[in-house]
Amino acid sequence: MSATPHTSPFKSSGGLRRVLNAMRYSLQGLRAAITHEAAFRQELALAVVMIPAAFFLGRSLTEVAILIGTVISVLVVELMNSAIEALADAISVDTHPLLGRAKDLGSAAVLLMLLLTGGIWLAVAIDRFL
Numbered sequence: 001m002s003a004t005p006h007t008s009p010f011k012s013s014g015g016l017r018r019v020l021n022a023m024r025y026s027l028q029g030l031r032a033a034i035t036h037e038a039a040f041r042q043e044l045a046l047a048v049v050m051i052p053a054a055f056f057l058g059r060s061l062t063e064v065a066i067l068i069g070t071v072i073s074v075l076v077v078e079l080m081n082s083a084i085e086a087l088a089d090a091i092s093v094d095t096h097p098l099l100g101r102a103k104d105l106g107s108a109a110v111l112l113m114l115l116l117t118g119g120i121w122l123a124v125a126i127d128r129f130l
Contacts, residue, residue, distance in 0.1 A: 037082045047071045070117040077113040081106035
């Protein structure tokens with residue numbers, strides 16, 4: 001397949017090699033997050049505790065899935081926030097209002113996901129124990 005003006009020459013064409021490369025890049029990203037992102041490490045430590053706790057707290061497979069899903073979603077949003085921050089820092093470490101806004105928006109997304117997760121866990125706990 002030849003590159004057209006709208007096709008990136010860095011995109012692979014597909015097949016098993018593409019799947020293996022995607023897996024390798026994903027694992028590199030997780031390693032980078034664990035190595036360089038304190039917030040991700042903290043949230044990952046909570047996930048290690050909360051995911052097994054979901055099996056205790058949830059009374060149905062659906063509740064367990066929702067509890068685990070919210071915890072994984074926090075990690076996903078944190079990865080996206082870290083990507084935004086890394087990209088912003090690669091563009092410039094100088095103060096720039098748009099780069100600052102991008103970082104703030106990413107941080108707000110993490111906050112909202114944490115609040116949603118806490119609210120869902122609290123609701124399930126209240127329903128289970130009260």
